[in-house]
Amino acid sequence: MYFLEAEDVVKQFSGHLALNKVSIQVPPGKIFGLLGPNGAGKTTLLRIINRITAPDSGSIRFNGLESTPEDVFRIGYMPEERGLYKKMKVGEQAIYLARLKGLSYPEAKKRLMEWFDKFEITSWWNRKLEELSKGMQQKIQFIITVIHKPELLIFDEPFSGFDPVNADRVKQEILELKYLGHTIIFSTHNMASVEEICDGIALIDRSKVVLSGEVNEIRNRFKSNILNVALRWEEGIFSIDSNYYTVLSAKARTGEVKMRIRKNPGAANSEILTELSRAYEIMSFTEELPSMNDIFINTVSSTNSTQI
Amino acid sequence: MNKTAIIIKREYLRRVSKKSFLLVTLLMPFMVAALAFVPLWLSSIRSDDVKTVAIMDATGKYASLFEDTGNFRFINSDKSLDDYRNSDNKEIVAFLNITGDLLQNPKAATLYSEKQIPGELSRLVNQTLEKVLEEEKLTSFNIPNLREIINESKVNFSVQTIKWGADGSENTSSAMAASILGMIFTLIVYTFIVVYGSMVMQGVMEEKTNRIVELMISSVRPFDLMMGKIIGIALVGLTQLFLWGIMTSALIAGGTFLLGGGGAADISAVQQGMSMAQGGGMSMQPGVDMAVMQEVNEWLGIIHSINFVEIGIFFILYFIGGYLLYAAIFAAIGSAINQQEDSNQFIAPVMVFMIFALYAGIYSIDNPDGPLAFWCSMIPFTSPVVMMVRLPYDVPVWELLVSVALLFATAMALTWLSAKIYRVGILMYGKKPSIKEMIKWVKY
Numbered sequence: 001m002y003f004l005e006a007e008d009v010v011k012q013f014s015g016h017l018a019l020n021k022v023s024i025q026v027p028p029g030k031i032f033g034l035l036g037p038n039g040a041g042k043t044t045l046l047r048i049i050n051r052i053t054a055p056d057s058g059s060i061r062f063n064g065l066e067s068t069p070e071d072v073f074r075i076g077y078m079p080e081e082r083g084l085y086k087k088m089k090v091g092e093q094a095i096y097l098a099r100l101k102g103l104s105y106p107e108a109k110k111r112l113m114e115w116f117d118k119f120e121i122t123s124w125w126n127r128k129l130e131e132l133s134k135g136m137q138q139k140i141q142f143i144i145t146v147i148h149k150p151e152l153l154i155f156d157e158p159f160s161g162f163d164p165v166n167a168d169r170v171k172q173e174i175l176e177l178k179y180l181g182h183t184i185i186f187s188t189h190n191m192a193s194v195e196e197i198c199d200g201i202a203l204i205d206r207s208k209v210v211l212s213g214e215v216n217e218i219r220n221r222f223k224s225n226i227l228n229v230a231l232r233w234e235e236g237i238f239s240i241d242s243n244y245y246t247v248l249s250a251k252a253r254t255g256e257v258k259m260r261i262r263k264n265p266g267a268a269n270s271e272i273l274t275e276l277s278r279a280y281e282i283m284s285f286t287e288e289l290p291s292m293n294d295i296f297i298n299t300v301s302s303t304n305s306t307q308i
Numbered sequence: 309m310n311k312t313a314i315i316i317k318r319e320y321l322r323r324v325s326k327k328s329f330l331l332v333t334l335l336m337p338f339m340v341a342a343l344a345f346v347p348l349w350l351s352s353i354r355s356d357d358v359k360t361v362a363i364m365d366a367t368g369k370y371a372s373l374f375e376d377t378g379n380f381r382f383i384n385s386d387k388s389l390d391d392y393r394n395s396d397n398k399e400i401v402a403f404l405n406i407t408g409d410l411l412q413n414p415k416a417a418t419l420y421s422e423k424q425i426p427g428e429l430s431r432l433v434n435q436t437l438e439k440v441l442e443e444e445k446l447t448s449f450n451i452p453n454l455r456e457i458i459n460e461s462k463v464n465f466s467v468q469t470i471k472w473g474a475d476g477s478e479n480t481s482s483a484m485a486a487s488i489l490g491m492i493f494t495l496i497v498y499t500f501i502v503v504y505g506s507m508v509m510q511g512v513m514e515e516k517t518n519r520i521v522e523l524m525i526s527s528v529r530p531f532d533l534m535m536g537k538i539i540g541i542a543l544v545g546l547t548q549l550f551l552w553g554i555m556t557s558a559l560i561a562g563g564t565f566l567l568g569g570g571g572a573a574d575i576s577a578v579q580q581g582m583s584m585a586q587g588g589g590m591s592m593q594p595g596v597d598m599a600v601m602q603e604v605n606e607w608l609g610i611i612h613s614i615n616f617v618e619i620g621i622f623f624i625l626y627f628i629g630g631y632l633l634y635a636a637i638f639a640a641i642g643s644a645i646n647q648q649e650d651s652n653q654f655i656a657p658v659m660v661f662m663i664f665a666l667y668a669g670i671y672s673i674d675n676p677d678g679p680l681a682f683w684c685s686m687i688p689f690t691s692p693v694v695m696m697v698r699l700p701y702d703v704p705v706w707e708l709l710v711s712v713a714l715l716f717a718t719a720m721a722l723t724w725l726s727a728k729i730y731r732v733g734i735l736m737y738g739k740k741p742s743i744k745e746m747i748k749w750v751k752y
């Protein structure tokens with residue numbers, strides 16, 4: 001059972017189709033990355049999940065049930081366009097927003113204090129928001145998003161605006177929230193973070209899902225059958241011919257040979273390994289997996305070229 | 309606590325706790341009073357230097373009649389006008405040249421000066437000479453006790469107006485009092501709708517340009533957000549009105565107490581106040597005193613005869629209804645635009661309605677039961693302002709009920725419509741929408 005499903009969601013804005021039969025499935029307790037180039041329709045989909053806008057057709061289901069207005073309260077949403085009341089004091093503002101999410105005043109205050117302590121920003125409590133830097137405001141926004149401990153957390157570009165140290169901090173917090181049992185969706189352009197923390201992804205391009213699945217499965221799917229092998233090799237004859245693979249490049253150094261080889265169709269890693277181990281001592285044997293960045297660029301540019 | 313209530317609370321407290329709100333609320337009554345009295349006071353200030361006026365009286369009859377005042381000193385001079393003209397005289401500001409008997413030739417007196425002659429001086433000269441000439445003329449008729457006869461025949465008349473109540477009671481009414489009261493209510497309602505309506509617009513726009521709406525919308529419904537703001541700001545307005553009400557009654561009560569207190573002393577107190585207000589500029593003649601006293605009595609009666617409770621209730625009703633109606637429009641406008649500069653295009657038509665209402669109200673004062681007043685007090689867009697003018701004149705109950713019902717029905721319909729525009733508008737960034745697009749949003 002998926003925690004959240006979007007099925008055939010279509011959204012038409014005047015003049016262009018923002019989402020064209022988009023479906024995603026988010027399992028519970030996982031981190032789900034929503035990827036895609038600018039203007040692909042990610043934010044529109046997140047808004048529809050949040051019931052900010054209604055889809056023209058298609059459905060959103062929580063735990064298999066059609067989403068209702070009450071489902072909004074099971075979601076913590078951090079929009080990409082971040083805004084808070086500039087003239088209001090940070091603490092007062094955080095309490096106000098937390099109460100709008102259904103917390104009582106004492107509970108809101110208690111939880112906020114804990115978070116402020118955690119981020120070491122207690123001294124900001126009585127400052128006006130406009131006195132804070134963009135990154136600082138972002139932290140407040142993050143806290144407000146998670147304060148009511150919703151089952152589903154949605155972050156739209158959570159790392160933009162943070163310096164590397166704070167981006168990492170937020171990343172750790174997101175991972176911790178996952179271990180606490182929250183389901184998390186986030187949209188991002190930061191592919192390195194996708195590899196690091198996402199369990200599953202959906203790549204949206206030109207209003208359509210062009211790629212989806214688990215991160216490891218996708219990377220395997222996109223692998224180009226290239227292996228990196230390092231062998232111990234003393235002076236002598238070195239044979240590199242094989243029925244199982246083709247050598248792309250080889251570099252010999254005293255004591256070792258490093259090869260980049262492509263598997264021939266039908267060959268299995270174990271067969272290559274057996275053959276090599278018969279003649280040489282194997283120092284390392286790794287399969288090259290494409291990075292999410294490469295997959296992103298390849299997928300997006302290939303869909304672009306097919307459309308042109 | 310319900311979410312709308314939390315929003316109302318924030319909108320209310322945020323505005324009420326502002327220093328500017330406190331200052332405006334406390335100072336406004338004084339500022340209004342100052343606006344009314346400062347010009348009066350300024351004009352009554354006498355300049356320090358006493359100006360000298362030379363009188364060249366060929367007849368010798370008139371010069372001695374001029375008495376020195378705080379501002380002017382009159383000297384009798386035997387030099388000729390040409391002497392003064394040629395000499396370099398700085399001390400004397402004006403020259404009154406009387407060449408002959410004024411009864412026979414009224415043009416025989418002329419006031420000369422090198423500068424503009426102050427109006428006060430020419431008035432003083434006219435008054436003095438008029439009095440003398442009138443006396444002279446009366447004497448010339450040779451009728452004994454003529455002065456007494458004339459004084460006796462001077463009558464101060466004002467017709468007493470009585471309105472028959474439905475229960476057969478008779479009430480002294482005054483068109484004057486009613487129109488002043490109506491005018492005050494009209495201006496208050498008009499000002500409040502404009503000021504607080506645009507406050508709603510500002511607030512909505514602030515949330516939109518701050519981009520906080522997206523966050524808000526994910527925890528509250530757009531309708532709750534809009535209503536929270538509209539109601540919160542309405543409460544700010546009512547608070548201000550309430551405080552002003554208290555301050556005004558405190559000022560009146562304090563004033564009455566200071567001026568003597570007690571029922572019997574009332575009239576003399578008011579009378580005293582009136583003579584003070586007149587700045588002591590004119591000294592009242594003893595005969596007029598009785599008339600004034602009567603008039604004050606009448607006024608007090610009239611003020612008592614006005615049904616303040618009924619007017620108060622309807623004032624609040626129209627105030628709320630009119631505010632809701634226009635605030636809904638302003639909220640929709642605020643949600644549709646992205647910048648302050650874009651607001652004018654949408655506000656202009658709304659303001660045309662408001663200003664039309666104000667003028668219709670002002671013109672209705674002369675004929676509070678006429679067709680203009682009637683229709684404008686029925687149309688919801690103008691009724692809150694125009695009905696205020698008619699209220700002190702005892703409007704038929706059915707008219708009031710129909711008008712209030714229409715107003716609230718329209719306000720609710722507009723709120724519903726605005727909520728639809730608002731819901732889409734607050735999330736639309738980029739270019740300024742056209743009216744056509746806004747109509748499309750309603751259908752979403």
